[in-house]
Amino acid sequence: MPPLNDPLREGERLLVICNACRYCEGYCAVFPAMERRRVFSDADLKYMANLCHNCSECYYACQYAPPHEYAVNLPRTLAEIRVQSYQQYAWPERLARACQKNWLVAALMLLVGLTAAICGGAALGQGGGILISPGAGQFYRIIPHHVMVGSFGVVSLLVLLVLLAGFVRFWRETGEGFRALLHGKALARGLGDAFTLRYMSSAGAGCTYPNEERSMSRRWFHHLTFYGFVLCFASTSVAAFYSNVLGWAAPYGYLSAPVILGTLGGIGLLIGPAGLLLLKWRRNRETGDPGQSGMDTSFMALLFLVSLTGLLLLALRGTSAMGILLAIHLGAVMALFLTFPYGKFVHGIYRSAALVRNALEHERQGVEAGR
Amino acid sequence: MMENYPSFDVVIAGAGNAALGAALTAAERGARVVVLESSPQEFRGGNSRHTRNFRCMHDAPTNVQTEAYKEDEYFTDLMRVTGGQTNEELARMTIRESPKCFDWMKSQGVRFQPSLSGTLHLGRTNAFFLGGGKALMNSYFAAARKRGITVLYDTEVIGLDIAGGVFRGVTVQQKKGEPFQIKGRALVCAAGGFESNLEWLREAWGPPAENFIVRGTRYNRGKVLKLLLEQGVEQIGDPTQCHAVAVDGRAPQYDGGIVTRLDCVPLGIVVNNRGERFYDEGEDLWPKRYAIWGRMVAEQPDQIAFSIIDSQVIGRFMPSIFPAIRANSIGELAAKLGLPVDAVLATVERYNRSVVPGRFDHNKLDDCRTEGLTPQKSHWALAIDQPPFFGYPLRPGITFTYLAVKVNCKAAVLMQDGRAARNILAAGEIMAGNILGKGYLAGLGMTIGIVFGRIAGEEAARAAAE
Numbered sequence: 001m002p003p004l005n006d007p008l009r010e011g012e013r014l015l016v017i018c019n020a021c022r023y024c025e026g027y028c029a030v031f032p033a034m035e036r037r038r039v040f041s042d043a044d045l046k047y048m049a050n051l052c053h054n055c056s057e058c059y060y061a062c063q064y065a066p067p068h069e070y071a072v073n074l075p076r077t078l079a080e081i082r083v084q085s086y087q088q089y090a091w092p093e094r095l096a097r098a099c100q101k102n103w104l105v106a107a108l109m110l111l112v113g114l115t116a117a118i119c120g121g122a123a124l125g126q127g128g129g130i131l132i133s134p135g136a137g138q139f140y141r142i143i144p145h146h147v148m149v150g151s152f153g154v155v156s157l158l159v160l161l162v163l164l165a166g167f168v169r170f171w172r173e174t175g176e177g178f179r180a181l182l183h184g185k186a187l188a189r190g191l192g193d194a195f196t197l198r199y200m201s202s203a204g205a206g207c208t209y210p211n212e213e214r215s216m217s218r219r220w221f222h223h224l225t226f227y228g229f230v231l232c233f234a235s236t237s238v239a240a241f242y243s244n245v246l247g248w249a250a251p252y253g254y255l256s257a258p259v260i261l262g263t264l265g266g267i268g269l270l271i272g273p274a275g276l277l278l279l280k281w282r283r284n285r286e287t288g289d290p291g292q293s294g295m296d297t298s299f300m301a302l303l304f305l306v307s308l309t310g311l312l313l314l315a316l317r318g319t320s321a322m323g324i325l326l327a328i329h330l331g332a333v334m335a336l337f338l339t340f341p342y343g344k345f346v347h348g349i350y351r352s353a354a355l356v357r358n359a360l361e362h363e364r365q366g367v368e369a370g371r
Numbered sequence: 372m373m374e375n376y377p378s379f380d381v382v383i384a385g386a387g388n389a390a391l392g393a394a395l396t397a398a399e400r401g402a403r404v405v406v407l408e409s410s411p412q413e414f415r416g417g418n419s420r421h422t423r424n425f426r427c428m429h430d431a432p433t434n435v436q437t438e439a440y441k442e443d444e445y446f447t448d449l450m451r452v453t454g455g456q457t458n459e460e461l462a463r464m465t466i467r468e469s470p471k472c473f474d475w476m477k478s479q480g481v482r483f484q485p486s487l488s489g490t491l492h493l494g495r496t497n498a499f500f501l502g503g504g505k506a507l508m509n510s511y512f513a514a515a516r517k518r519g520i521t522v523l524y525d526t527e528v529i530g531l532d533i534a535g536g537v538f539r540g541v542t543v544q545q546k547k548g549e550p551f552q553i554k555g556r557a558l559v560c561a562a563g564g565f566e567s568n569l570e571w572l573r574e575a576w577g578p579p580a581e582n583f584i585v586r587g588t589r590y591n592r593g594k595v596l597k598l599l600l601e602q603g604v605e606q607i608g609d610p611t612q613c614h615a616v617a618v619d620g621r622a623p624q625y626d627g628g629i630v631t632r633l634d635c636v637p638l639g640i641v642v643n644n645r646g647e648r649f650y651d652e653g654e655d656l657w658p659k660r661y662a663i664w665g666r667m668v669a670e671q672p673d674q675i676a677f678s679i680i681d682s683q684v685i686g687r688f689m690p691s692i693f694p695a696i697r698a699n700s701i702g703e704l705a706a707k708l709g710l711p712v713d714a715v716l717a718t719v720e721r722y723n724r725s726v727v728p729g730r731f732d733h734n735k736l737d738d739c740r741t742e743g744l745t746p747q748k749s750h751w752a753l754a755i756d757q758p759p760f761f762g763y764p765l766r767p768g769i770t771f772t773y774l775a776v777k778v779n780c781k782a783a784v785l786m787q788d789g790r791a792a793r794n795i796l797a798a799g800e801i802m803a804g805n806i807l808g809k810g811y812l813a814g815l816g817m818t819i820g821i822v823f824g825r826i827a828g829e830e831a832a833r834a835a836a837e
Contacts, residue, residue: 061509063503
């Protein structure tokens with residue numbers, strides 16, 4: 001039974017081996033999910049691929065890992081299936097595939113293009129000098145308030161719709177109904193597993209990432225990244241509330257809620273992505289999908305850049321650098337938003353959805369066992 | 372290489388559970404230790420890499436074992452499978468030491484888990500390694516690195532320097548390189564049995580050995596065992612016997628491990644290549660009987676047999692990695708399996724006719740049996756009449772050999788004159804025959820390995836310090 005080229009067929013081959021062995025069932029949710037099945041449809045494989053956190057624990061423990069002739073490398077194959085599923089669920093699918101071909105170029109072009117557009121727009125509207133001497137904290141002189149709110153509002157809405165469509169496609173393909181999402185216990189457990197990164201700790205011992213030595217570093221860096229992002233999002237939301245409802249115009253004081261939230265989140269978003277990139281650099285390349293490197297790197301680099309420019313903007317908002325910094329910052333944020341549905345960001349959606357589904361299956365199994 | 376590794380306190384031949392238990396224990400006592408592993412790094416760990424648990428005594432439930440499993444029950448189980456072929460002193464000591472080993476293994480970074488699904492019958496008696504035996508070995512090797520133990524891979528012991536019963540060094544060879552010497556003040560032999568040595572198996576079994584599949588490592592070639600016997604060490608255990616189970620005939624020659632097993636035997640009938648049944652497939656629950664089928668198949672012509680089931684029982688046994696051979700009639704299935712069609716048809720027809728009605732229950736000794744059939748099928752006998760029909764080829768799959776060097780309770784090997792060697796210790800499969808004269812008890816090999824490994828490590832460190 002030699003390895004197969006098509007990731008889905010290879011995944012099927014591997015899970016048949018894994019399901020006869022089962023030594024890894026204590027590691028994560030993938031193996032109990034596998035044991036609930038005898039045959040593995042493409043939908044099952046995509047679901048299990050999205051359950052996998054790529055900790056690589058099962059690879060190191062595997063008596064059939066290469067150079068054994070069975071050549072079992074589940075983390076890599078599931079990673080390959082996962083990225084395929086991201087593209088398949090994205091809308092339009094073609095755009096996701098195009099980005100996948102060269103993520104770094106795509107992200108860079110987007111970033112430069114958007115920044116240039118903002119600069120150009122500002123220069124056209126206000127005259128070129130505005131970028132060089134914008135006036136302390138006068139953000140809306142660079143980009144008028146209604147333009148900023150309007151463009152980000154429209155883009156956010158579109159992105160949200162595309163992400164929702166992806167989730168709907170994923171959920172439908174698993175065969176679950178949407179009413180199942182109202183199962184409170186399963187929902188709480190699944191989202192709890194997602195928000196605590198339960199399967200990135202290997203039961204408290206740390207997982208085998210970036211290499212065989214156990215470590216909690218990936219989990220902490222991910223927490224910093226995710227919760228940093230949440231704080232930044234909260235900061236922006238509060239600021240929008242101040243500005244649009246209360247009518248308090250930016251800039252806000254250093255001790256105001258938006259600035260404190262944004263600063264804390266920004267620090268998380270600096271350390272988190274930098275740490276994850278560092279770990280990625282050091283990781284055992286055997287257990288990952290080399291084809292995803294661009295997607296992962298561009299996502300983390302954009303997050304880092306958004307945070308860096310945001311913090312610089314805060315520090316230098318009273319200086320003449322503010323104009324250019326604002327343009328770069330907004331360009332980076334817009335680039336990040338636009339790449340959300342086609343890049344690494346979607347892993348959060350499908351991972352969480354897979355964990356909720358896993359919790360649902362777990363609950364049903366319990367009900368059956370109790371009967 | 373010779374200049375880099377001239378001399379150590381303790382030399383360990385082998386790198387499985389027993390060997391690393393000895394290495395880590397000796398290093399804990401301050402000894403400078405070298406581990407000699409004949410396999411490349413990727414296949415290190417001998418047969419331990421294929422295991423998943425060890426049998427552990429306990430007086431009260433633990434976080435991974437249920438209820439209690441006390442010394443007397445453990446010993447009774449051992450007496451039952453060995454038919455009394457055991458050394459009671461060594462056996463009881465092993466049993467009593469097992470819970471201490473559990474704690475010690477955890478202190479080395481080994482992680483445990485409750486029994487795997489499909490192995491509930493072992494949830495009380497055995498402690499399972501999280502991730503299985505290779506994960507166990509990875510933990511040991513990580514601990515060994517922290518302790519500064521030298522591990523040499525691709526390094527085979529080809530000679531022992533023993534004078535007057537005292538060990539002085541080993542001759543080793545790395546791949547096809549020049550042999551060289553490693554000096555040592557004590558030797559721990561933990562290099563396994565000879566089950567992967569086809570020539571040796573042929574000596575014991577004759578030509579049928581050609582058709583055996585080795586379930587575990589290809590590196591257990593019995594070299595160290597043979598060297599010890601040549602040096603006048605006393606042997607114990609039947610040199611012609613091995614533990615063998617029935618595995619899928621499509622399994623690889625070596626290292627197929629757990630996934631090549633086939634659990635469907637009690638759910639159907641088994642015929643040899645003449646299309647005849649030869650043993651009661653439903654004699655007892657499968658976990659108690661799977662281990663006799665290796666020998667049973669080995670005794671059939673061409674050492675092959677075929678399990679035949681129908682669609683009624685599909686999904687009732689652990690999945691196999693090999694697809695079943697499928698047909699819509701018994702005749703077609705026989706032809707696909709390469710069996711004499713008329714003979715198989717007659718066997719199935721005779722069997723179906725002698726099945727008496729009963730209530731089928733796969734999980735207990737039910738009352739579905741045959742009447743007036745030889746050999747009879749005592750349980751789970753359902754007529755094989757629901758197409759499609761399925762077949763699996765079976766081959767003998769060797770797990771380990773019984774031939775061992777004799778040891779005392781300090782793990783010292785005994786010479787033919789009855790004296791214990793001063794600085795030569797043995798642990799693991801190479802001495803398991805002292806306790807396990809025949810039969811098998813799931814997880815006992817690993818228990819013997821770690822108990823004697825730790826004793827051997829301690830004694831080796833002591834001998835080296837003298």
